[in-house]
Every structure is written in structure tokens, then in C-alpha cells.
Amino acid sequence: MKDLVIPLLVAVIGLAATGLGAIVGARSTRFGAEKNAETVRRQVQDQGAVEHGHWLRQQRLSTYESFLEAWDECLRITQAPVDVPDPGSTGLDELREAAGRMAERARRIALLGPEEVTQAAENLTEGMQEDVEASTRFIRASQAAITAVDGRPVHSEAVAEATEEYRQRSAQLAGLMDAYRDQGRNLSDLDGHPLLTEVMQSIAQFRQVSGEAQGALQENVERLSATLGEAEAMLDVLTRNKEARELSRERFTSAARQALGTPPTPA
Numbered sequence: 001m002k003d004l005v006i007p008l009l010v011a012v013i014g015l016a017a018t019g020l021g022a023i024v025g026a027r028s029t030r031f032g033a034e035k036n037a038e039t040v041r042r043q044v045q046d047q048g049a050v051e052h053g054h055w056l057r058q059q060r061l062s063t064y065e066s067f068l069e070a071w072d073e074c075l076r077i078t079q080a081p082v083d084v085p086d087p088g089s090t091g092l093d094e095l096r097e098a099a100g101r102m103a104e105r106a107r108r109i110a111l112l113g114p115e116e117v118t119q120a121a122e123n124l125t126e127g128m129q130e131d132v133e134a135s136t137r138f139i140r141a142s143q144a145a146i147t148a149v150d151g152r153p154v155h156s157e158a159v160a161e162a163t164e165e166y167r168q169r170s171a172q173l174a175g176l177m178d179a180y181r182d183q184g185r186n187l188s189d190l191d192g193h194p195l196l197t198e199v200m201q202s203i204a205q206f207r208q209v210s211g212e213a214q215g216a217l218q219e220n221v222e223r224l225s226a227t228l229g230e231a232e233a234m235l236d237v238l239t240r241n242k243e244a245r246e247l248s249r250e251r252f253t254s255a256a257r258q259a260l261g262t263p264p265t266p267a
Helices: 002-079 090-112 115-151 157-184 194-261
Strands: none
Touching: 002 090, 002 115, 002 157, 002 194, 090 157, 157 194
16 A cells, blocks of 8 residues: 555646646746737837827927927017008018918927926017017007198198288288388378278288197197107017017027927837
8 A cells, every 4th residue: 555655646736746846837838928918018118208208309300390480480570661641551561461370380399398488488488479569559650640731731821822922912911011101191091991801801811820720730740749659668678579589589599499300209
């Protein structure tokens, strides 16, 4: 019996060892497969992240460049001479369109990021929009002043004619008075003389015409002074925005370089 037990025990132990070995081998194989799969998955994920990073960098580069192109176009328009202050003129329309393109591309930058570039782009856009609004207000004020001045003209020709008429009648009256003195006549005899009536009429006409001209001139001076105030306010806005834009552009380009120079990192 003892002779049978020992071989049987050896056989059981061998069978158990074989089974255990099979289990260990199977699990090792599975572990290796899972590890290989994880490695492959990680490689694919990293490659996808790198490709996405390159794609994002290209998108940012293109958008940043197009934004600066729109901004430079705005500067070109604002620095160009303007002959006619017309809010519907081509120059102002072009400025509005260019500023609109700036705003549109700033919104795209907000989608692409990063935050530093987005904020700088928004600051540049807001400053340019303020320039457009200030220029529009000034041009409209100038147009209103010009229209008002045209509607209340100073009739200098009428004043000149009335002045000349008064001068001639006064000279005629002086001559008539000298003649009366030479004749020894009393100047009171001039009462009711037609020339005296004409002189009085010329005086009244001169006063009326000169008064109207003076009133029109005063109103026009006041309107033009108000327009000058608008111009000074606009100049203050443009000067302040110019200084802010220079700083914002420097921040934008610096943040853009940093964003574009940062290599893509896998997620």
C-alpha cells in the first residue's frame, strides 16, 4: 500500500505542477499581450496628440497672421489722408470692414487660444472699434456743422452792397448840405427832401443786413467751436488708443511667439 501511495502522490504533485505552470504561463501570456496592447494604445494616443498639436499650431499661426493683416489694414486706412468728411465715404467704410475682420478673427483666436493671445487680440480689437466710433462721431458732427453753416449763410455780398449804398447816399446828402450852406439856406429846409428819405432807407437796410450777417456769423462760430471740441475729444481718444495699441500689439506678438514656440505635448 505504501508503495502505491508514494507514486500516486508524485503523480498528483506533477499534475498540479503542470496545471499551475499552464495557468502561470497563460496569465503571463495574457499580461504580456495586455502590456503590448497598452503600449500600442499609448503610442497611438501620443501620436494623435502630437498630430493634433501640430494641427493646432498651424491653425493658430494662420489665424494670428490673418488677424495682424486686418490690424495693419486698419492702420493703413487711418493713416491715409481724408479729403471729404463723409460718414458714407469709401475710407470710413473700408475702416469699418477692416475692423469687422479684426473682430471676426479675434473671435477665432478665442477658440484656438491660448488665453494670453486671446486677451491681447481682444484689446487690439476694442481699441480699433473705439477709433472707428470716435471717427464716425466726429465726421457726423462735422457734417451737421457744415449743413448748419450752409443753412445759415453770412451774406457778405448783401452787406457790401448795403454798405456801398449807404456810403453813396451819405456822400450825396453831404453834397446837398454843402450846397444848401453855399446858398445860405437853412438845413431844416432839407426836411422832406427825397434824398434824405433815401439815406434813412439805406441806413435801415444796412442795419438789417449787417444784423442778420452778424447773427449768422455768431451762430456759425458757435457751431464750429463745438465741432472743434468734438475734434479735440476725438484726438484724445485716438492718441490714447494709439499708445494702448502699441502696448497691446507688443503683448500680442510676444504671447503669439510663445504659443507657437511651445512644442506640442501629448495628453
